[in-house]
Amino acid sequence: MIKIRNVRKSFENLEAVENMNLTVNKGSIYGLLGSNGAGKTTLLKLIGGIYVQDDGAIMIDDQSVYENTDIKQRVFFIQDIPYFLPQYTVKQMAQFYESIYPTWDQNRFEELVKTFNMDIHKKVHKFSKGIQRQAAFILGLSTKPEVLILDEPMDGLDPVMRKKVKGLLIEDVAEREMTVLISSHNLREVEDLCDHVAIMHKGKIMIEKELDDLKSDTHKIQVAFNGSIPSEFIKHMKILHQEKRGSVLLFIVNGKEEEITAHIKKFNPIIFDILPLTLEEIFIYEMGDVGYAVENILG
Numbered sequence: 001m002i003k004i005r006n007v008r009k010s011f012e013n014l015e016a017v018e019n020m021n022l023t024v025n026k027g028s029i030y031g032l033l034g035s036n037g038a039g040k041t042t043l044l045k046l047i048g049g050i051y052v053q054d055d056g057a058i059m060i061d062d063q064s065v066y067e068n069t070d071i072k073q074r075v076f077f078i079q080d081i082p083y084f085l086p087q088y089t090v091k092q093m094a095q096f097y098e099s100i101y102p103t104w105d106q107n108r109f110e111e112l113v114k115t116f117n118m119d120i121h122k123k124v125h126k127f128s129k130g131i132q133r134q135a136a137f138i139l140g141l142s143t144k145p146e147v148l149i150l151d152e153p154m155d156g157l158d159p160v161m162r163k164k165v166k167g168l169l170i171e172d173v174a175e176r177e178m179t180v181l182i183s184s185h186n187l188r189e190v191e192d193l194c195d196h197v198a199i200m201h202k203g204k205i206m207i208e209k210e211l212d213d214l215k216s217d218t219h220k221i222q223v224a225f226n227g228s229i230p231s232e233f234i235k236h237m238k239i240l241h242q243e244k245r246g247s248v249l250l251f252i253v254n255g256k257e258e259e260i261t262a263h264i265k266k267f268n269p270i271i272f273d274i275l276p277l278t279l280e281e282i283f284i285y286e287m288g289d290v291g292y293a294v295e296n297i298l299g
């Protein structure tokens with residue numbers, strides 16, 4: 001289990017992570033979403049022990065992460081630009097990780113090399129961006145990490161490789177309860193993979209929920225009344241966004257579907273539809289709610 005307690009990290013005058021609290025359960029695939037500059041990479045680097053926090057505690061299995069060799073041997077971090085030693089081939093990188101990670105699995109490495117059809121004798125820097133990322137996944141998964149940290153993991157991978165990588169991640173989570181932390185702007189992918197999501201903005205977590213709960217708690221409503229809008233109608237609704245299109249009102253609201261439906265039906269609407277939202281839509285409206293607005297985006 002990963003525990004983040006009252007963590008702060010500043011760069012000069014800028015507080016990149018502000019008093020953060022977060023728990024990630026073992027075997028979870030946890031998606032970290034957020035606006036540009038929200039602090040996602042900083043948080044991942046803190047969890048990966050690359051940065052040290054100014055305040056608070058970051059624990060994996062109740063052990064502090066920073067400068068903890070035991071923990072570092074159980075965590076693998078694929079950064080947004082994967083890291084390789086200069087002039088190294090994939091084979092040499094494998095030998096390097098084998099010397100660091102006691103859990104290195106040579107059979108797994110050989111299997112993955114075949115799966116990806118990887119040329120392990122070529123220098124990594126000569127590969128394309130996508131193939132470098134494939135190499136990072138092969139190496140990372142061969143260390144059999146307890147915690148895999150992925151910053152924009154699918155960037156540069158083609159759709160076939162994305163599917164392959166997703167399958168491999170899910171397999172390791174199912175078979176040995178690997179915990180995965182993913183920062184991504186690709187919400188479709190997060191929606192596919194993650195069981196939990198947190199949305200960050202300006203160094204803070206705005207929402208942190210099971211993905212299914214987040215999706216079942218946010219709805220798009222279309223409603224119209226015969227005559228003017230009843231004044232009581234808007235009360236008792238947590239509205240993230242509203243628009244008027246002719247006589248039809250469009251709302252994005254938080255709450256339980258049954259409660260919202262019961263509330264609206266009391267006002268005898270002549271049109272009433274309640275629709276689920278995609279994670280992308282939820283993200284956009286929640287961001288709008290904290291002033292990171294994009295106008296007129298209702299579909």
Ligand SMILES: Nc1ncnc2c1ncn2[C@@H]1O[C@H](COP(=O)(O)OP(=O)(O)OP(=O)(O)O)[C@@H](O)[C@H]1O
Nearest residue numbers: 011012014016034035036037038039040041042043
């Ligand atoms: N090494 C650093 N030195 C100074 N400022 C930094 C450093 N790393 C990050 N920052 C600042 O901290 C803030 C958070 O950056 P971070 O990279 O964590 O955001 P992010 O959520 O990953 O953003 P994006 O989605 O754009 O990749 C930004 O304002 C950034 O400029």
